[in-house]
Amino acid sequence: MSISAPSAESRATALSFENLTVSFETEFSEVHAVKGISLEVYPGEVVALVGESGSGKSVTSTAAIGLLPSNANISGKAFVGGVNVVGLAENKMRKMRATEIAMVFQEPMTALNPVLTVERQLTESLELHGLAYGKEATARAIELLKLVGIPDPHKRIKQYPHQFSGGQRQRIVIAMAISCDPKVIIADEPTTALDVTVQAEILDLLRELKDKLNTGILLITHNMGVVADLADRVAVMFHGSLVETGTVDQVLNRPQHDYTKKLLASVPRLAAVDVTGTWTPAPPDPVSLDRELVLEAKNLVLEYDMRGTKFRAVDDLSFELERGKILGIVGESGSGKSTVAKAVLGLLPVASGVLAVQGTNLASLRPKESRAIRSKIGVIFQDPAASLNPRFPIGDCITEPMVVHKVGTRAERIKRAEELLDAVHLPRTVINRYPHELSGGQRQRICIARALTLDPELLIADEPTSALDVSVQAAVLEMIQELQSRYEFACLFVSHDLAVVDLLAHHVVVMKDGKAVEQGRVSDVLHSPQHDYTRKLLAAAPVPEPREQAERREARRLLLSAEAQQN
Amino acid sequence: MTIEKEPVEGAAVLLAEAEDAALARKDSTSLSQGQLIRRRFIAHRAAMISTVLLVFIALMAFTSIGYAGIPGWWGKDYTMAGTVINGGHPTLSLLPSWLGGPGLAWGEHPFGQDSTGKDYFALVMRGTQQSIIIAVVVGFVATVIGAIIGAVAGYYRGWVDAVLMRLTDLFIVIPLLVLAAVLGQIAGRSGNPTVVLALVLGLVTWTGLARLVRGEVLSLREREYVAAAQAMGATTRRVILKHLLPNTIGVIVVNATFAIAGAILLETSLSYLGFGVKAPDSSLGLLISQYQNAFTNRPWLFWWPGMIILTIALSVNFLGDGLRDAFDPRQTRKAKRRKKKVEVSE
Numbered sequence: 001m002s003i004s005a006p007s008a009e010s011r012a013t014a015l016s017f018e019n020l021t022v023s024f025e026t027e028f029s030e031v032h033a034v035k036g037i038s039l040e041v042y043p044g045e046v047v048a049l050v051g052e053s054g055s056g057k058s059v060t061s062t063a064a065i066g067l068l069p070s071n072a073n074i075s076g077k078a079f080v081g082g083v084n085v086v087g088l089a090e091n092k093m094r095k096m097r098a099t100e101i102a103m104v105f106q107e108p109m110t111a112l113n114p115v116l117t118v119e120r121q122l123t124e125s126l127e128l129h130g131l132a133y134g135k136e137a138t139a140r141a142i143e144l145l146k147l148v149g150i151p152d153p154h155k156r157i158k159q160y161p162h163q164f165s166g167g168q169r170q171r172i173v174i175a176m177a178i179s180c181d182p183k184v185i186i187a188d189e190p191t192t193a194l195d196v197t198v199q200a201e202i203l204d205l206l207r208e209l210k211d212k213l214n215t216g217i218l219l220i221t222h223n224m225g226v227v228a229d230l231a232d233r234v235a236v237m238f239h240g241s242l243v244e245t246g247t248v249d250q251v252l253n254r255p256q257h258d259y260t261k262k263l264l265a266s267v268p269r270l271a272a273v274d275v276t277g278t279w280t281p282a283p284p285d286p287v288s289l290d291r292e293l294v295l296e297a298k299n300l301v302l303e304y305d306m307r308g309t310k311f312r313a314v315d316d317l318s319f320e321l322e323r324g325k326i327l328g329i330v331g332e333s334g335s336g337k338s339t340v341a342k343a344v345l346g347l348l349p350v351a352s353g354v355l356a357v358q359g360t361n362l363a364s365l366r367p368k369e370s371r372a373i374r375s376k377i378g379v380i381f382q383d384p385a386a387s388l389n390p391r392f393p394i395g396d397c398i399t400e401p402m403v404v405h406k407v408g409t410r411a412e413r414i415k416r417a418e419e420l421l422d423a424v425h426l427p428r429t430v431i432n433r434y435p436h437e438l439s440g441g442q443r444q445r446i447c448i449a450r451a452l453t454l455d456p457e458l459l460i461a462d463e464p465t466s467a468l469d470v471s472v473q474a475a476v477l478e479m480i481q482e483l484q485s486r487y488e489f490a491c492l493f494v495s496h497d498l499a500v501v502d503l504l505a506h507h508v509v510v511m512k513d514g515k516a517v518e519q520g521r522v523s524d525v526l527h528s529p530q531h532d533y534t535r536k537l538l539a540a541a542p543v544p545e546p547r548e549q550a551e552r553r554e555a556r557r558l559l560l561s562a563e564a565q566q567n
Numbered sequence: 568m569t570i571e572k573e574p575v576e577g578a579a580v581l582l583a584e585a586e587d588a589a590l591a592r593k594d595s596t597s598l599s600q601g602q603l604i605r606r607r608f609i610a611h612r613a614a615m616i617s618t619v620l621l622v623f624i625a626l627m628a629f630t631s632i633g634y635a636g637i638p639g640w641w642g643k644d645y646t647m648a649g650t651v652i653n654g655g656h657p658t659l660s661l662l663p664s665w666l667g668g669p670g671l672a673w674g675e676h677p678f679g680q681d682s683t684g685k686d687y688f689a690l691v692m693r694g695t696q697q698s699i700i701i702a703v704v705v706g707f708v709a710t711v712i713g714a715i716i717g718a719v720a721g722y723y724r725g726w727v728d729a730v731l732m733r734l735t736d737l738f739i740v741i742p743l744l745v746l747a748a749v750l751g752q753i754a755g756r757s758g759n760p761t762v763v764l765a766l767v768l769g770l771v772t773w774t775g776l777a778r779l780v781r782g783e784v785l786s787l788r789e790r791e792y793v794a795a796a797q798a799m800g801a802t803t804r805r806v807i808l809k810h811l812l813p814n815t816i817g818v819i820v821v822n823a824t825f826a827i828a829g830a831i832l833l834e835t836s837l838s839y840l841g842f843g844v845k846a847p848d849s850s851l852g853l854l855i856s857q858y859q860n861a862f863t864n865r866p867w868l869f870w871w872p873g874m875i876i877l878t879i880a881l882s883v884n885f886l887g888d889g890l891r892d893a894f895d896p897r898q899t900r901k902a903k904r905r906k907k908k909v910e911v912s913e
Contacts, residue, residue, distance in 0.1 A: 052582040345798035374800030387791035391813045401799045427591055439586040450795070460798075475583040 614889020708769025717780025
């Protein structure tokens, strides 16, 4: 399914960059974001622009649509449908947006205006560009909604964005993007904010649309699975330059540049999943009598109090976590997986059931006893930007648990901080630095060090790598593995990424709507899923290999159609 | 299923490695947030001029006539009456002799004399002292009360928040001037009327800050470092004092400067209305009220205190502006200025 790039003479490009350079004036210096890149997108083709944060991929696409901030200096050329948009007057650029070039944004929750109906937002660009007015525009809008797969578009067009689910909202954003038949669509991380099953649907939709409408798509993403699923050609960007361009098969399977090779090597991959269910499981682990349970949940119920009404986030959940083992909790957003972590951390009271750390039930503890338990639990959160107090130097961040539990003298604390910095492979000099001087991955390592300060029995990791780039994620995961084997703590690892859980965990609980649908050894659950939901999750997770991904897509289609027949 | 670790080849370095290398290369000077803010503040011209002006006025007021029994360098007392010389005209001259003026000179009564022959410079300096004391005390009291009430309400939410915020609303709905006037009367009977008046004003002007801090804390308390501190067993006291309040410092400092400016004006209004500082003591507002009728024949009796009030209030406001810009990392002024320079040089 790879299309070789047509020669420039045979077809006009939908979007092309010629030696584009972008730099930004900042408070203290000038930053070169894009250093002279050249790239073409032809009609009906998906070109994926991949790279890690700060590689300049979003800046490149924003330059094409003329939305860069005023402190940007742009040189070179960017052709949209044959017109150079670099230095184009704002009023001319405005006429080209939507009709020539359109954009699909990352976050569907904020890309739509919450106080306007979907109808107003869809007809807006049609009317602005004089393509259709009034009833005619509404009719076009209904057609568009039908095209992007919103059921019952006649009724739903009168509704407001909050009445749609996240995936449906992204469909509406896509409908807005294609409303004026643009020659090229820029999709900036279009599925990053979505769950895997929804992501798979949106990718299907984009694939369908570009064939139907013959639109070129510039896909900005960091997810190699998405690239393998959707892209025809791939351009790899690093530090503002293109290091490699080629068909998806060439780049993902036979990468030439060292950077691409290393980038691909750091992507965690799901081992081959047997969706058909003919896999023979390994014999069950022998239950040793002297095993030491660090964390145990029995019929655990957790509730949020929403102004008087209770919302049950976790319902009748049971699991066990042994010393030295990693238990993964996977699920989509709203499944209650992070709520479990919160309850273990004492940030949420237990509504009923048992949640015990080393045999002590958290639900029945007095505040003072519960503080003693806290010293046995370390935590790593998702967002490295928010998990360190910006006013604390790194040394204070790491030693805070010792201060809170009044452990050690000042000298001992500094010594411990230095030991931990060595353990997370950071130079000891960062002890006096501030969080804002470190990158996301480095901050996450500081969080790991802080979590280990008091030699905890239990480490709670709540999506610790989902805000990180793949190579940084690989480094952080490797570090958690290394430290875990050294210090032998038990770890509760909450994640939405099946590949990461597959890589790291020994046991896994799959959660859906607050209930555990399946649990057991990772090798059993993820490689031979018994429950339909687990199968669907696994089938929806894209793998970074185009041919395998095409097979998986087909398998997923079969799975879904079989399910549709059953109902 | 392991992550392959390949040695670094050529120029291709992954982001994770590149970041670590950059960190190792970094020189030892590390700027704390405080230092960054100080840098930005120093670059703010209006704020720096205001700071210098304020320090000058404060030094002038306290060293000239002295305070609390310590004598100053200005020989005359603000209560001492004397003979009116030259109709009480100010003797201060700023026009240098080469421009036809009498040259730079203080003279006997630089700010002139009032109708009973009191030295007006001493009176105005005394008034300035009072205004500055009130400003600082009110700024401090209002900030401490407002910050604590706001932080507690925002942190606990629920009924604590409801009670504290309704209390705040109560203070807001009563007209500030009336409240201050009634309490000021009571303050007037105490031993040190100025300081007590300032404390009273502080007790009624904390409301704005309480609301702002509450809003800020409501958003900060959802940050993960707060959750991390709670999860490691930190006490509520520690979370509020170490993690929440220091991160609202921007709001607090900026608001404190505006509270100070407001307090100076409030004291002025109160004294003008006769509820604040009373004769024979002096305050800038009192001086204006006493001599408002003298405006036509002896205008300097009105101008000197008026100008000093204006200067202090404006300077404090500019100072607040500068602080707000320094605390707000999204400011772009500097980048623009530099860009213009580049364009000119091209």
